[in-house]
Amino acid sequence: MMVLAGCSSGEEAGGPAASPPSPSAQSSQSAESARLRAALLPVPKGMSIAYGPELGAFGSLKSIQQGLAAIRQAKLQRPECAGAAQLDAAQPDVAAAPAAVIAFSAARGSITQAVVAMPAETFPQTLPKQCASYTAEVSGTRVTYKTKALDMPAKGDQSRAYLTTAAGGEKNAQIGSVMIRRGTLIMSMLVVGQRVKQQGLFELARLADQNLARVTR
Incomplete structure (x- = not known):
């Protein structure tokens, strides 16, 4: 066990205060934030913004933190999934x-989209x-997840799409997921509803890829 001793009255607590970011660093961060925001989808017809847009380090964003917390609380048959x-x-x-x-919602379901600038x-x-098939206990309800890969037309440098059916409790749901990479930018999208139409998911992927292409030129 490591013990950290407190500072006496004659000692300094730590080193000098960190210097604020330089104007050039701030300008670079602002440009990157603007680029990421420009890659997000506009509000789809019939939907409204439920959350965001939020910008920052991926792991610190509110929606990501909530997702991680939900995973920790759920009891999964296969934790690696x-x-x-x-x-x-x-x-x-x-x-x-x-x-x-950013996240959008309507009575029929929701869309959550993230664009991440990876270091490589x-x-x-x-x-x-x-x-492809596993169970989990979510808030006391046993839920069965079944996932299949979709034959989505290729997008960007790499792309992939899945459709997951979640069955359990009073309501069943489908989750369409899309991942597209262009250069070091990765776009992740989750579409949730009672029924997710494959062609609708592919159209959202096409629009998202158009935005990625525009900001990576």
Whole structure:
């Protein structure tokens, strides 16, 4: 066990105060934030903004923190499947990456989109076979998740889409997920509703990729 001793009255607590970011660093951060925000989708027809846009380090964003908390509270049959095929905000390089997140909602469902500027070109692994079907206990309800890969037309440098059916409790739901990479930018999108139409998901992916292409030119 490591014990940190307190400072006596004659000692300084730590070193000198950190210097504020230089104007050039602030300008660079502002430019990156503007680029990430520009990559987000506009409000889809019939929906409204439920959250955001929020900008900052990916792992510090409110929606990401809530997602991590939900995963910690759920009891999964296969814990390794919680964030499979998604950006893992528990990884230091992912958590620290600049990001922008926005969410839209309507009576029929919701859309959550994140755009993350990774330090290098990387892309999540495909969904492991054992994660195609598993169960979890969520708030006392047993939920069965079944996921299949979708044959989405290729987008960006790399892309992938899945459709997950969650069955359990009074309401069943479907979750469409899309991941697209252009250069070091990764776009992640989750579409949730009682029924997620494949063509509608692909159209959202097309629009999201258009935005990525525009900001990565």
